[in-house]
Structures are given as C-alpha cells and as structure tokens.
Amino acid sequence: MRQIGKWPALREGEVHVWHAELDRAGAPAGALDPVERARAARFRRAEDARLFRFAHATLRRVLGGYLSCDPAVPRFARRRDGKPVLHPRTGLAGIEFNLSHSGRRVAIALSRRIAVGVDIERVRPHAHMMQLAQRFFAPDEVAALEALSGEGRIQAFFRLWALKEAVIKMTGQGLAQRLDSFSVLPLEGAEPGIRGALDTISAGRIRLETSDLAGRYHWAVSAAAGQVRLRHFVLAGPGAGGAPLRPVLCQVRAGRVMGRSPHGCA
DSSP: OEEOSSOOOOOTTEEEEEEEETTTSOOOSSOOOHHHHHHHHTOSSHHHHHHHHHHHHHHHHHHHHHHTSOTTOOOEEEOTTOOEEEOGGGSOTTEEEEEEEETTEEEEEEEESSOEEEEEEEOOOOTTHHHHHHHHSOHHHHHHHHTOOHHHHHHHHHHHHHHHHHHHHHHTOGGGSOGGGEEEEOSSSSOOEEEEOOSSSOGGGOEEEEEEETTTEEEEEEESOSSOEEEEEEEEOOOTTTOOOEEEEOEEETTEEEOOSTTOOO
C-alpha cells in the first residue's frame, strides 16, 4: 500500500471503495446532522450507536474529500425507493454512493453515474444459518452451502449474504427484490456472476467483486456496469500532532485487498 499525497480523483468508469475500522482510522472530523444524530440515539446498545456515528462521520469525511469541503457540508436526500443520495444542492452532480457497516468495519462505494451497492458482514457462528439460507437464498446457493461443512460453510454463507445485499442495495429495491430470485456463484475461486432475474438491471451488466478480511469479515461491491475499474482506499489515522486523516491506496490481488500497514484493509 502507499499513501496518496492528495485526495483521489473520481473518474468516469471507476468505482472507489473505502475501508475504515473503528478506533483504527481515528475519529473523522465533521458533525452529523440532526437526522443522523436522532437515528444514532435510537440504538439500544452503545457499541451499535458508536459504530453508526463512526460510519456516517466516515462517509462525510470521504464525501468532503471529493467535494473539497468540510465534512459537515454534504446534505442527503432519498429517492422514491428509499435509497440515500446526495442532495441536488450539494454540488457534486452524478455521484452515486453506498454505505455499509458491521462489527467494527465500514465500507463505502462511490462512482459517477454508475449505480453501486456495498455490503460488509462480520463472520460469526449462527445457529440457524441453514434455515436462513433456505428461506432467503436461491436453490443452487442452498445446494452449494449444503455441500460444505464447518468453517467452510460459515465463510461461504457470509460471502453469499454480502454479495446479495450489495446487489439489492445497488438496485435500490431492497427486500422488494426477492433474494431467492437470483444467485451469485461460485462460492469461491472465480469472480462471482449473477444468475436469474433482477427487476431493474440486466444481470449481464453487473460487475461484482468480493473478498474476506482475514476470515473475520466478508465485503462485496456491486456496480451496474460490466466494464468498471475498482480502486480501494483506507483512511489512515491522524499522525503526530493531530495530522488530518489521509487516504491510502490499497492493492487488490485475486479478489483480496492486500496490505500490512497498521491502517491496512486486511
């Protein structure tokens, strides 16, 4: 990985994926708006509220970097289907974004005029994992999971869940798009592809990418463009003297975000 001297330019045909970890990237500068603060206050568990605040502050920090403005400046709205978007008066027309957080990790995807979805899932044992798969996954996905056991099945389950969530977040349909109406296979190895029907986008026009973080998390990105360049970044924490957060470029090899610095993706 290498530190970047200035904020990266978001070009046409690119998707930028940002990774951050609670307590590792530091506290991003910028205040949440009243709606975000009210949502954070509704969480029962303090750690969930803390992650929510960190995730949305990180989103503001990233958007502020592209807008060259204070993180408190970006304003948000929602489309008719409920998907969050930048308010038209924000000044960065055509920017698509999506946010996900789980455990202690945050993932953000951004593009210009390409619908994107991102999801990150903390891997943990689940007593009713196969019941969930049979309820929500496509038959070929369930069969693939049933052929596995132990840790392999757990890892495959969360890979599938992250991929499917990324797809429905990209379309903006949410659970109105049945999760069992399409499949994302194979479970490992080759780049996953979509089989089945989506309500709003041709499956052949979707680019998927997924990886795990040391077996502790699975993340996935979905973009409504068959040919797109994905670039991965992290927010490095403040340096000596309270230096501002800075972007660090990650490498992706064989579907895995690579890097061994203290602020690495993996």
